[in-house]
Amino acid sequence: MSTATTHDEHHHGAPSGIMRWITTTNHKDIGTLYLWFAFIMFLVGGAMAMVIRAELFQPGLQIVDPNFFNTMTTMHGLLMVFGAIMPAMVGLANWQVPLMIGAPDMALPRMNNWSFWILPFAGIMLVSTLFMEGGGPNFGWTFYAPLSTTFAPKSTDFFIFAVHMLGFSSIMGAINIIATVLNMRAPGMTLMKMPLFVWTWFITAFLLIAVMPVLAGVVTMMLTDRNFGTSFFSAAGGGDPVLFQHVFWFFGHPEVYIMILPAFGVISQIIPTFARKKLFGYSSMVYATASIAFLSFIVWAHHMFTTGMPVAGELYFMYATMMIAVPTAVKVFNWTATMWRGSMTFETPMLWAVSFVFLFTIGGFTGLMMGVAPVDMQYHDTYFIVAHFHYVLVTGALFAIFGAVYYWIPKWTGHMYDEKLGKIHFWWSAISVNVLFFPQHFIGLAGMPRRIPDYSLQFADWNMISSLGGFAFGLAQLFFLYIIIKTIKGGEKATTQVWEDAEGLEWTVPSPAPYHTFATAPEVR
Amino acid sequence: MESGDLTAANKRIVTRLAVVVLAMFGFGFALVPLYDVFCDITGINGKTGRIAAEEALGQEVDENRLVTVEFLASVNSELPWEFRPLVKKIRVHPGEVTEVNYFASNRTGNTVAGQAIPSLAPGVAAKYFNKTECFCFTRQTLGPHEGKNMPLRFVVDPELPEEVRTVSLSYTFYPAQDAAPAETISMEQGKLDSIL
Numbered sequence: 001m002s003t004a005t006t007h008d009e010h011h012h013g014a015p016s017g018i019m020r021w022i023t024t025t026n027h028k029d030i031g032t033l034y035l036w037f038a039f040i041m042f043l044v045g046g047a048m049a050m051v052i053r054a055e056l057f058q059p060g061l062q063i064v065d066p067n068f069f070n071t072m073t074t075m076h077g078l079l080m081v082f083g084a085i086m087p088a089m090v091g092l093a094n095w096q097v098p099l100m101i102g103a104p105d106m107a108l109p110r111m112n113n114w115s116f117w118i119l120p121f122a123g124i125m126l127v128s129t130l131f132m133e134g135g136g137p138n139f140g141w142t143f144y145a146p147l148s149t150t151f152a153p154k155s156t157d158f159f160i161f162a163v164h165m166l167g168f169s170s171i172m173g174a175i176n177i178i179a180t181v182l183n184m185r186a187p188g189m190t191l192m193k194m195p196l197f198v199w200t201w202f203i204t205a206f207l208l209i210a211v212m213p214v215l216a217g218v219v220t221m222m223l224t225d226r227n228f229g230t231s232f233f234s235a236a237g238g239g240d241p242v243l244f245q246h247v248f249w250f251f252g253h254p255e256v257y258i259m260i261l262p263a264f265g266v267i268s269q270i271i272p273t274f275a276r277k278k279l280f281g282y283s284s285m286v287y288a289t290a291s292i293a294f295l296s297f298i299v300w301a302h303h304m305f306t307t308g309m310p311v312a313g314e315l316y317f318m319y320a321t322m323m324i325a326v327p328t329a330v331k332v333f334n335w336t337a338t339m340w341r342g343s344m345t346f347e348t349p350m351l352w353a354v355s356f357v358f359l360f361t362i363g364g365f366t367g368l369m370m371g372v373a374p375v376d377m378q379y380h381d382t383y384f385i386v387a388h389f390h391y392v393l394v395t396g397a398l399f400a401i402f403g404a405v406y407y408w409i410p411k412w413t414g415h416m417y418d419e420k421l422g423k424i425h426f427w428w429s430a431i432s433v434n435v436l437f438f439p440q441h442f443i444g445l446a447g448m449p450r451r452i453p454d455y456s457l458q459f460a461d462w463n464m465i466s467s468l469g470g471f472a473f474g475l476a477q478l479f480f481l482y483i484i485i486k487t488i489k490g491g492e493k494a495t496t497q498v499w500e501d502a503e504g505l506e507w508t509v510p511s512p513a514p515y516h517t518f519a520t521a522p523e524v525r
Numbered sequence: 526m527e528s529g530d531l532t533a534a535n536k537r538i539v540t541r542l543a544v545v546v547l548a549m550f551g552f553g554f555a556l557v558p559l560y561d562v563f564c565d566i567t568g569i570n571g572k573t574g575r576i577a578a579e580e581a582l583g584q585e586v587d588e589n590r591l592v593t594v595e596f597l598a599s600v601n602s603e604l605p606w607e608f609r610p611l612v613k614k615i616r617v618h619p620g621e622v623t624e625v626n627y628f629a630s631n632r633t634g635n636t637v638a639g640q641a642i643p644s645l646a647p648g649v650a651a652k653y654f655n656k657t658e659c660f661c662f663t664r665q666t667l668g669p670h671e672g673k674n675m676p677l678r679f680v681v682d683p684e685l686p687e688e689v690r691t692v693s694l695s696y697t698f699y700p701a702q703d704a705a706p707a708e709t710i711s712m713e714q715g716k717l718d719s720i721l
Contacts, residue, residue: 107531107535107538108535108539171546174542175538175539175542175543175546178538178542179534179535179538179539179542182534182538183531183534183535183538184531209542209545209546209549210545210549211549212546212549213546213547213549213550213552213553214549214550214552214553214556215553216550216553217550217551217552217553217554218553221553221554221557232557235642235697235699237640238642240560243556243557243560246556246560247553247556247557250553250556251553308648310648310649
């Protein structure tokens with residue numbers, strides 16, 4: 001397969017000005033756009049988290065009214081999931097997938113431009129609901145009917161269209177990645193030679209294609225229930241609100257793997273580099289990723305143990321859920337085995353990666369606990385759940401993104417980041433994030449419900465500690481912004497290989513990576 | 526790969542994946558009837574069954590066993606009706622056709638239509654609880670300040686699992702959705718009939 005010819009041979013440098021960014025079809029430009037968009041959304045969603053933690057600093061209602069608090073929890077969830085984590089992962093894929101498989105660009109560069117430029121409009125539409133009469137979405141990021149249909153604010157229709165647009169964007173991005181991986185690999189780059197980041201994204205893309213349309217379907221049903229007299233989720237018309245949860249979680253469970261599988265890929269790139277060993281069990285990593293993806297489709301109702309499912313259903317979903325622990329354990333084992341007797345050094349990307357393995361696994365274990373149907377009755381809708389999914393999404397997906405940025409930013413900008421500042425950012429975040437989320441396990445087990453702006457007095461101490469951790473973690477991310485800008489502006493020149501003994505095609509192109517790379521396909525042995 | 530081949534290959538992939546996307550969009554909607562069918566077969570949703578009167582009378586009565594049936598009633602907050610069962614609970618033999626009455630009255634000066642939705646607990650008993658006649662089969666209309674008895678004739682299937690000694694049947698009256706376009710109502714009614 002030769003990739004010597006490309007679509008955009010006719011221009012060689014980057015056009016200047018704002019039009020460069022609007023009309024760009026270059027995978028590196030689009031990757032950069034995605035990453036900045038994700039960062040902005042991350043800061044907006046993070047500011048909302050600060051409002052939540054400020055309100056929960058003390059019992060009682062002091063800063064915001066309950067409806068606005070609910071809006072904050074909802075928008076925080078939506079922006080972080082659809083605005084920050086997912087676009088950041090797509091941004092990494094845009095930058096890295098072509099570089100890692102020796103392709104000159106993504107397979108469908110024009111569609112790539114589209115899939116990015118839909119995002120800001122969807123994001124603005126979603127955020128604009130905050131300023132509408134009746135306020136923004138206030139029913140939780142899972143938007144359960146009838147809260148999101150019968151009892152929802154008027155702005156919900158804008159939320160629905162924003163979700164439609166985000167879905168379009170993700171689907172186009174996913175199609176692009178699949179086409180790139182299948183058609184654009186350099187000669188000799190067989191599927192089983194592909195770097196794991198590419199593999200995990202390839203599998204994630206299939207998950208996206210399978211479930212984003214279901215999400216589009218469920219919000220469409222909400223739309224017609226709200227405006228056109230249908231009764232999909234209304235018992236009065238013969239529908240069923242529990243049906244909403246089934247359809248939603250049929251999307252929702254694969255969605256959590258959409259956010260974590262690319263993170264697994266990132267970690268599988270970073271650890272071998274800094275352990276100076278080949279990844280242990282490459283093919284088992286690929287198969288484990290594929291099994292996790294498959295299993296994610298058949299476990300959705302473990303989010304619904306308290307809906308009054310029959311025991312047989314609870315048992316099935318419980319055992320199926322437990323099964324996911326097996327391929328996940330294979331991955332954790334392989335990362336550990338890769339580090340075993342490696343010549344490890346702890347540059348910033350490695351710190352994020354090692355902490356990922358440790359902290360993500362804590363989140364995985366609490367997930368296993370709540371997969372046990374009888375005990376989930378206690379955990380359901382408490383802060384224990386909040387602690388669980390923040391361990392897998394913040395110390396999991398987000399830490400992997402941080403690791404990836406530190407790992408690849410020398411290739412993107414041509415400058416090494418400031419190692420000392422990077423380490424400060426890491427330790428600051430890693431400590432504060434545990435102060436923030438670990439106590440939430442305790443207050444959750446003690447019975448504090450999630451999504452409530454007030455709480456009884458016995459939860460006060462841990463909530464205050466959690467809030468303090470939250471403010472510190474939030475501040476750390478502004479520091480991260482400073483590090484990024486500093487790295488873009490200057491710093492020690494990065495070499496081509498950047499990291500000692502780093503393997504992979506991305507380390508064969510100069511730093512910063514030229515606007516066009518691999519115009520002639522590299523040979524892969 | 527030559528540039529022409531590449532374009533063709535990309536096109537092929539995009540077409541195939543677009544078909545998958547459309548199919549999955551359809552699948553999301555297909556989950557709606559699938560869910561109803563699944564709940565109907567397994568009877569896990571508290572949705573009770575309907576059988577013909579002759580079939581009900583043909584069932585053998587199990588004189589050795591008594592099942593307590595409790596009747597509950599609630600009214601959706603948007604429907605200005607009073608609604609209650611005339612008997613709170615009775616004990617019946619499985620297989621025995623029994624008739625009870627609910628009472629509903631309209632507290633407003635307007636004619637109002639309502640639709641009752643049944644739910645049976647425990648869920649496992651739902652498919653063994655069959656009705657031959659029920660006010661919930663159709664929408665009910667009450668004139669200004671009109672009140673009337675709402676009959677319900679049911680039979681508990683003798684196959685009802687041994688461990689179930691009490692079942693609770695609840696009805697919630699909702700305002701019938703007049704605002705909906707005509708087709709939607711007939712579709713909903715069709716759907717209701719298949720469920721009730």
